[in-house]
Amino acid sequence: MEQVSRQINVVNSLFLLLTPIAAVAGIWWHATTMGVTLLEPVLFVIWYLACGLSITVGYHRLFSHRSHEASWSLRLFYALFGAGAFENSALNWCADHRIHHRHTDNEEDPYSATRGFWWSHILWVMIDEGGPRSHDLSQVKDLQADPILAWQHRWYVLIAVGVGMGLPALVGYAFGGVPGAVGGFVWAGLARTVFTHHGTFLINSAAHIWGTQPYGDANSSRDSPALAFLTFGEGYHNFHHTFQADYRNGHRWFHFDPSKWWIQFFAMVRLKRGLKSTPDWHIEDKRRNHTFETALAPVVEPEPGVIDALRARMDDARTSFKTRSRDLDRLMAERKEARKAKQAARKQELESAIAALKQEIAAIRSEFTAILADVPRASSA
Ligand SMILES: [Zn+2]
Numbered sequence: 039m040e041q042v043s044r045q046i047n048v049v050n051s052l053f054l055l056l057t058p059i060a061a062v063a064g065i066w067w068h069a070t071t072m073g074v075t076l077l078e079p080v081l082f083v084i085w086y087l088a089c090g091l092s093i094t095v096g097y098h099r100l101f102s103h104r105s106h107e108a109s110w111s112l113r114l115f116y117a118l119f120g121a122g123a124f125e126n127s128a129l130n131w132c133a134d135h136r137i138h139h140r141h142t143d144n145e146e147d148p149y150s151a152t153r154g155f156w157w158s159h160i161l162w163v164m165i166d167e168g169g170p171r172s173h174d175l176s177q178v179k180d181l182q183a184d185p186i187l188a189w190q191h192r193w194y195v196l197i198a199v200g201v202g203m204g205l206p207a208l209v210g211y212a213f214g215g216v217p218g219a220v221g222g223f224v225w226a227g228l229a230r231t232v233f234t235h236h237g238t239f240l241i242n243s244a245a246h247i248w249g250t251q252p253y254g255d256a257n258s259s260r261d262s263p264a265l266a267f268l269t270f271g272e273g274y275h276n277f278h279h280t281f282q283a284d285y286r287n288g289h290r291w292f293h294f295d296p297s298k299w300w301i302q303f304f305a306m307v308r309l310k311r312g313l314k315s316t317p318d319w320h321i322e323d324k325r326r327n328h329t330f331e332t333a334l335a336p337v338v339e340p341e342p343g344v345i346d347a348l349r350a351r352m353d354d355a356r357t358s359f360k361t362r363s364r365d366l367d368r369l370m371a372e373r374k375e376a377r378k379a380k381q382a383a384r385k386q387e388l389e390s391a392i393a394a395l396k397q398e399i400a401a402i403r404s405e406f407t408a409i410l411a412d413v414p415r416a417s418s419a
């Protein structure tokens with residue numbers, strides 16, 4: 039094991055400890071001396087959305103995971119307001135995040151949840167341990183080639199202070215004079231920074247501690263719809279760790295995932311493209327297999343060979359399920375083409391092939407249920 043030299047990161051620690059104090063004091067002082075108008079909460083919400091989404095969509099799903107492509111204008115927006123979130127340059131943030139995914143829960147993971155809530159939440163930012171955990175830029179060579187990100191990295195502090203603190207004060211001044219400027223600074227600058235910080239931090243801490251693991255327990259990541267509400271949809275973290283190239287974290291239409299809706303909207307107006315998403319059947323296969331393995335885990339084999347036989351049945355069912363689902367995807371695409379080309383006979387032919395395949399898939403789903411029912415009850419003896 040490498041030698042770790044721990045050192046307090048004074049700048050980060052002071053910033054993280056002083057912003058909440060300054061925010062509370064500032065809001066109180068501004069409210070009692072100048073009075074709060076509608077301007078302050080409005081600026082707060084605008085900056086909270088702009089900086090928050092620049093982290094979840096920009097830093098995270100676009101830059102770290104390349105789950106889609108975005109126009110230069112949006113990349114610039116994410117670079118500006120992502121800096122305003124005061125979570126480091128995109129290059130540093132993504133370098134850490136890629137290591138987190140590659141080595142989740144291990145020694146190399148910069149914010150490993152196995153080191154406890156507080157380490158993964160905030161202490162990892164306040165304490166430098168050196169070594170490969172911190173800002174290893176060799177992880178982000180692809181991103182360094184983006185002139186916008188290279189520029190943001192170089193001027194990070196200036197952009198962060200300008201966009202995260204200065205701009206809300208300036209906009210506040212434009213609409214409300216000096217009281218508006220102070221209000222903009224304490225509400226949309228200081229207080230908003232605290233909320234943005236802890237929203238992001240909760241994904242590293244809470245989303246690795248509380249929630250369900252529908253897709254696998256190879257690492258500590260968890261799905262928590264409640265957390266998704268606080269984090270622009272990032273709470274579906276077990277899904278995200280399982281399918282990290284997917285532009286969605288909440289993959290069903292009803293999952294609360296504003297980052298996904300933002301991406302879909304900008305794809306519609308052609309400022310984003312190449313959205314990567316995992317086929318539904320692939321997600322279903324992962325979930326069913328994990329349910330099966332979870333049911334099997336506590337079982338004490340009643341007689342030799344029972345578990346092996348169940349696993350073999352499961353393997354067969356999964357193979358057929360995946361092959362049939364892939365075929366179905368292909369036939370559906372062909373049907374679409376036939377419909378476009380107005381080939382009525384071909385379309386008819388495909389319709390019946392699709393119906394037959396769907397029946398086969400339904401039968402495999404019943405087999406999945408039957409396999410699960412055949413798992414011997416866990417013996418507590
Ligand atoms: Zn991620």
Ligand SMILES: [Zn+2]
Nearest residue numbers: 241242259275
């Ligand atoms: Zn994670």
